[in-house]
Amino acid sequence: MLRGTNVVVRDGRIDAIGTSAKAPDGAVTVDGSGKTLLPGFIDSHTHIFGIDSLREAAMFGVTTELDMFSVISATTALKKDLAAGKYPDAARFETAGTLVTSPKGHGTEYGIPIPTITKPEDAQAFVDARIAEGSDYIKIIYDDGHTYGMNTPTISKETMAAVIASAHQRHKLAVVHIGSYQGARDAIEAGADGLMHLFVDEKPAPDFGKFVAAHHAFVVPTLAVNASVSHLFPGKVLLEDKLLSPLIPVQDANTLKTGFPVHNNAHLDFAATTETIRQLKAAKVPILAGTDAPNPGTAHGASMHEEMKMLVDAGLTPTEALAAATSIPAEWFSMPDRGRVAKGLRADLLLVRGDPTKDILKTRDIAGVWVGGLTVDRDAWRARVEKEQAVEANLKNAPAPPGSESGAISNFEDGKASAKFGSAWTESTDSIAGGKSTVQLAVADDGANGSTHSLRVSGEVVAAFAAPWAGAMFMPGAQPMQPANLSKFKKITFWARGDGKRARLMMMAKSFGFVPEYQFFAPGPEWKQFSFALTEFKGTMGYDVMAFIFSGGPDVGPFSFQIDEVKLE
Numbered sequence: 001m002l003r004g005t006n007v008v009v010r011d012g013r014i015d016a017i018g019t020s021a022k023a024p025d026g027a028v029t030v031d032g033s034g035k036t037l038l039p040g041f042i043d044s045h046t047h048i049f050g051i052d053s054l055r056e057a058a059m060f061g062v063t064t065e066l067d068m069f070s071v072i073s074a075t076t077a078l079k080k081d082l083a084a085g086k087y088p089d090a091a092r093f094e095t096a097g098t099l100v101t102s103p104k105g106h107g108t109e110y111g112i113p114i115p116t117i118t119k120p121e122d123a124q125a126f127v128d129a130r131i132a133e134g135s136d137y138i139k140i141i142y143d144d145g146h147t148y149g150m151n152t153p154t155i156s157k158e159t160m161a162a163v164i165a166s167a168h169q170r171h172k173l174a175v176v177h178i179g180s181y182q183g184a185r186d187a188i189e190a191g192a193d194g195l196m197h198l199f200v201d202e203k204p205a206p207d208f209g210k211f212v213a214a215h216h217a218f219v220v221p222t223l224a225v226n227a228s229v230s231h232l233f234p235g236k237v238l239l240e241d242k243l244l245s246p247l248i249p250v251q252d253a254n255t256l257k258t259g260f261p262v263h264n265n266a267h268l269d270f271a272a273t274t275e276t277i278r279q280l281k282a283a284k285v286p287i288l289a290g291t292d293a294p295n296p297g298t299a300h301g302a303s304m305h306e307e308m309k310m311l312v313d314a315g316l317t318p319t320e321a322l323a324a325a326t327s328i329p330a331e332w333f334s335m336p337d338r339g340r341v342a343k344g345l346r347a348d349l350l351l352v353r354g355d356p357t358k359d360i361l362k363t364r365d366i367a368g369v370w371v372g373g374l375t376v377d378r379d380a381w382r383a384r385v386e387k388e389q390a391v392e393a394n395l396k397n398a399p400a401p402p403g404s405e406s407g408a409i410s411n412f413e414d415g416k417a418s419a420k421f422g423s424a425w426t427e428s429t430d431s432i433a434g435g436k437s438t439v440q441l442a443v444a445d446d447g448a449n450g451s452t453h454s455l456r457v458s459g460e461v462v463a464a465f466a467a468p469w470a471g472a473m474f475m476p477g478a479q480p481m482q483p484a485n486l487s488k489f490k491k492i493t494f495w496a497r498g499d500g501k502r503a504r505l506m507m508m509a510k511s512f513g514f515v516p517e518y519q520f521f522a523p524g525p526e527w528k529q530f531s532f533a534l535t536e537f538k539g540t541m542g543y544d545v546m547a548f549i550f551s552g553g554p555d556v557g558p559f560s561f562q563i564d565e566v567k568l569e
Contacts, residue, residue, distance in 0.1 A: 001357060002341075007037060009347040012373040017343055035367055036355055038322065039339050040064065040091075040348030041304050042329040044220045045196055045290025048075060049515070052249075053293075053300045054082075054090035059247050059381045060301030061350035061363070063371050064338060065093040066290070066329065068139050068177075068196060071112060072097035076134045088374045092348075094333065096139035096175075098130055100163050102155045106141045106177070109520075110554065113463040117155060120162035127166040137333070138167040139196065142187055143179035147201040148229065149263030161190035173333065175220075181272075185211070194218040194332070196290070198276050200226050201267040209279030218286035218332050223273055223310040228297030230270040231259045234306055235297040243364040244302050247381055250388040250511045251538075252299035258539035260296050277314040286332060287316065289325040296539070305364050318360040347373035392511065395544045398485040401476050407489055407568035409474060412453040415443055419474055422484065425455060428473035428549050436462040437470035439552070447564045448495035448527040454564035461553035469506065471551030472563070483510045483544040486534070489568035492548065493531040498523035498561025504551045505530075507537040510544040518551075523561040 008016040008023060023029050040063025048054065048067045057065055067075060075095045082092060101107040103116045117126045127138055142160050145152030155163075160176065167174035168191070175194040176187035180201045187195060188211065195212075198221040212219065227234040235256025239245050248256070262268070280287055289311060291303040308321040316324065330339025338346045349370045354362035369376040403421030410419050417425040429437045439459035447454040459470045476484040492505070506518040517537040521530045534542040552559030 007341060009349075009370070009373045012347055014341065014343050014345050014347055017341070030351065030368060032351060035351050035353050036357070036362070037341060038350045038352065038356070038363070039326040039341055040350050040369070040371065041289075041325040042066065042335075042339060043291055043293070043300075043304050043325075044288040044329045044333070045222055046293045046300060047295075048078070048093060048095070049294070050074070051078060051081070051087055051090055054078075054093060055087065055381070056249065056252070056299070057091040057301040058089055058369060058371055058376050059378050060244065060304065061352075061366055061369050062301045062304050063091050063348035063350070063369070064335065065091050065300070066333060067093050067095040068175075068292075069096055069099040069107060072133045072135070079134075089371060089376045091371065094136040094335075095134070096137055097133050097135035099139045099141055099177075100126065100130070100155070101141040102153045105153045105155065106143055106145070112554075113468075113556070117159060117163070120156075120159045123159065123162035124166040124169065127163060127170060127172070131170055131172065135172070137173040137175060138163065140164070140174060140176045140192070142176050142183050145179065147179045147199065147267050148260070149266035157186050157190060160187065164191045188212055188215045188217055191215075192217055194220060194288070196220050197222045197292075198226060198273045200230055200270050200272055202269065203272045203275050204279060206279075208276065209281075209283035209285060212280065212285045213283035218288055218328075219280055220288045220290040221273060221277060221311070222290050222292045222307075223314065224298050224303050224307050225292035225295050226273055227270055227310070228259045228295065230268045231262055232270060233257070233259050233297060234310070235299065235303070238299070238302050238306055241364060243366070244305065247378065247385055248299060248302055249385055250392050251513055252294065252302075254511050254539045255294055255296060256299050256302075258296040258535070261536065274314045277311070277316070281315055281320075286328050287311070287320075287324045288329045288332065289321065308363060309360050312360045319357045321360055322356060322363075392544070395483055395485060395510065396487065398543070400486065400488055401478060401484045404476065404486070404568070409566040409568065410455070411451065411565050412443055412447065412455050413451060415453055417441055417443060417455055417472075422474060422476040422478075423480055425472050425474055428547075428551070429459075429470040430468045435468050437468045437553070438462075439470035439472070441472050444562055448497075449565070451564065454562040456560065456562045457550055457552070458558075458560035459552060460558045461556050463556040468553055468556070469504070469549065469551040470553065471504075471506070471549045473547050473549045474566070475547045476545055481508075481546045483546055486542040486545050486568060489534065489542060491531050491533045491569050492566070493529060493569055494566040495527050495529050495564045496521060496523035496561055497525060497527045499559060500524050501552070501555060501559050503559065503561055504549075504553065505532060506549040506551055507540070507545060508547040508549070509537070509540050510546060511540065512538060516549065527564075
């Protein structure tokens with residue numbers, strides 16, 4: 001810590017530091033009395049969905065994000081825009097691009113067609129293809145889902161080791177998403193440079209910290225998302241913080257209220273993370289701060305402040321937590337131009353009131369943020385959020401749609417694809433976004449529970465689009481895509497039967513932006529009732545629902561299912 005000193009920034013770089021450093025004539029001068037100047041934070045585990053992810057991050061002092069899986073074509077275009085100076089107020093980023101996973105493994109469930117790997121012999125070609133696409137480092141999935149009560153295919157330890165060796169052959173870092181203690185040990189033994197999560201299935205053996213240190217690996221604990229997995233709802237604390245909440249967009253505020261669904265047979269012991277971090281610290285293993293935003297319970301930028309607090313609660317000093325968010329990730333991810341306040345480095349800076357080396361909560365009291373020496377306009381962002389919140393308040397106070405009193409949507413007994421309120425059922429496909437999926441709707445002459453009719457939804461999902469869909473859409477508003485207040489209802493239920501392939505119930509809501517949320521269901525040959533709480537869709541309370549879509553996919557190919565007795569309860 002340098003006390004009572006001056007920092008001069010010129011042309012986006014730190015030009016001089018010291019008590020003798022003087023501001024040139026005409027320079028903008030910022031009074032730092034009683035404040036602390038920090039390097040902009042580096043979030044070592046995020047997922048980027050467009051420029052707003054990066055703009056939001058910057059508002060909270062996160063000036064660099066390390067993306068750990070995204071649509072590589074989109075992030076490549078975004079990098080070019082940032083390099084051209086198109087978004088001066090946004091965080092910069094590096095990306096893993098397409099992750100390394102097995103067929104039907106974690107990462108394939110989002111409707112994004114991605115290549116997969118099955119054997120070690122394919123590792124070098126697979127890694128080379130990722131680098132050619134634009135991956136800055138290699139992210140590997142080694143997680144069978146058993147910690148969370150799931151059964152998910154994953155690559156073998158031998159394939160993981162081959163991928164790691166192939167990445168190192170090309171001088172790239174290889175980091176591994178793990179979901180269990182044994183998975184963590186396997187990844188370290190296989191030569192991983194870093195673990196992208198800690199585990200919550202069991203406490204580690206007493207030698208774990210020394211074991212990781214001996215292999216010269218680092219760890220990104222992602223405590224906030226592990227707490228969310230464990231249903232501890234860490235994001236709610238951020239919404240109660242008056243220093244942070246006024247800058248959190250409505251969509252992300254909804255996400256912060258949620259947690260991951262808890263499955264039967266899950267093995268969740270969040271207390272294991274504290275013991276693990278204690279060991280890692282004692283063994284001097286590098287710890288990097290990462291949030292895994294925007295997963296349930298997290299948000300870009302804001303969650304970094306809670307992540308650092310959780311690291312301190314787990315045993316790090318405030319200074320160690322700050323290093324985990326600045327200089328340490330800059331070193332390990334080979335970004336020598338940032339992560340510190342030093343001459344010649346990028347002027348990615350964060351000014352906070354008070355001294356966060358004594359109280360980590362002081363990082364939240366932000367006086368200013370600069371990206372490459374340019375001021376981030378937090379007041380304009382705050383005004384945008386206030387406008388969103390005003391719109392949300394109006395939607396919450398709106399009456400429920402006429403005709404929705406009973407909650408019944410459709411039973412198709414009139415032989416038509418009609419609805420009790422809102423709009424009749426219509427076809428919806430990814431063609432509006434350039435996709436080629438197709439769908440046909442027809443009223444079938446048999447229904448659930450001995451009724452006479454149902455709605456048959458059949459078609460084909462084609463992988464020509466990043467997130468393909470094709471299905472039957474119901475819009476509850478008085479006008480098409482008009483938000484409807486369904487908040488008096490807690491869940492949506494329906495009966496379905498079909499070809500046994502997984503399908504999706506998608507919800508579109510104003511607070512989600514343009515990306516629908518969805519839940520899977522698998523209609524088999526016999527009629528079965530399905531039920532989903534509205535809060536399972538990104539924590540929404542149902543006051544701004546624009547549409548429900550019963551869709552095939554994301555698995556490509558033909559599909560067919562029937563739905564009946566669709567209602568809100």
